[in-house]
Amino acid sequence: MLQLLIDADACPVVDLALFVSSQYEIRPILFCDTSHRIERDNVKTIIVDKGPDSVDFKLLSKLKRGDLVITGDYGLAAMCIAKGGIVVNHHGKELTSDNIDQLLAIRYESAKIRRAGGRTKGPKKRTEENNLVFERKFRQICERAILLKEEKEHE
Template identity: 80%
Template sequence: MRLLIDADACPVVDLALFISSQYEIKPILFCDTSHRIERENVITIIVPKGPDSVDFKLVNALTKHDLVITSDFGLAAMCLAKGAFVIDSNGREMTSDNIDQLLAFRYESAKIRRAGGRVRGPKKRTEKNNISFERNFRQICERAILAKKEGAKDEQ
């Protein structure tokens, strides 16, 4: 089982690496050449800078029951389609139940920006965000481990 992190602008890389090590989940960081993010004893996959280049590399590396950290709703939708567990850096899990609403929100926001309007950006990150991320990420790790075990039993 692996943890794939869309590491460009991800504020919880170190926290996620710490938690994933406790569950013996192998982390992989994905970033482009303008955001070289490397950590000791962690695989970092660096791709050429370009629109969605990190996203496509991450999705192609993904297998069922992997965990993904991203704040990109489009990437999250692709990961969910491949059977991954997806969470953003604030601890919000993205699922088949909420991804359509999140994508619709992204679409409407883009439409407003194209028309010259302004959309509120994210709130300033607080310690509360880290606490929420840690709590929810641990829960997702446990569910993913259980799902992988159950999947292995079904294949026998």
């Protein structure tokens, strides 16, 4: 069975992703640290001690090739892609080996500006339109992931 691993700390689409994954019989698992404790009925939640990257490493340890991952952390996304995960952010954008290097470079440059005392733009306020776009794109990714899994099972 396909899994959906959600980096739930600061993820604005947890409930929407759980709703969509339930329609495709994809088993969701939420990952968070003790300062967030995000739990939902009938959904497995893995809570780890607070610490740098503790959630990331736990999520990676549970990831299997072909599993879906939702995260806004480009570093975690890069590791999941390398391990064969299908990664999507909370905007519904699929993060792939074709675009992750550029996203990591932008993150690095933004951090450099902030360390030097500069300011960078923060995220825009989330709208219902953002949720609709995420849902539509996430459904497409779920359907493709299921087809890929079925193809591999028939090889």
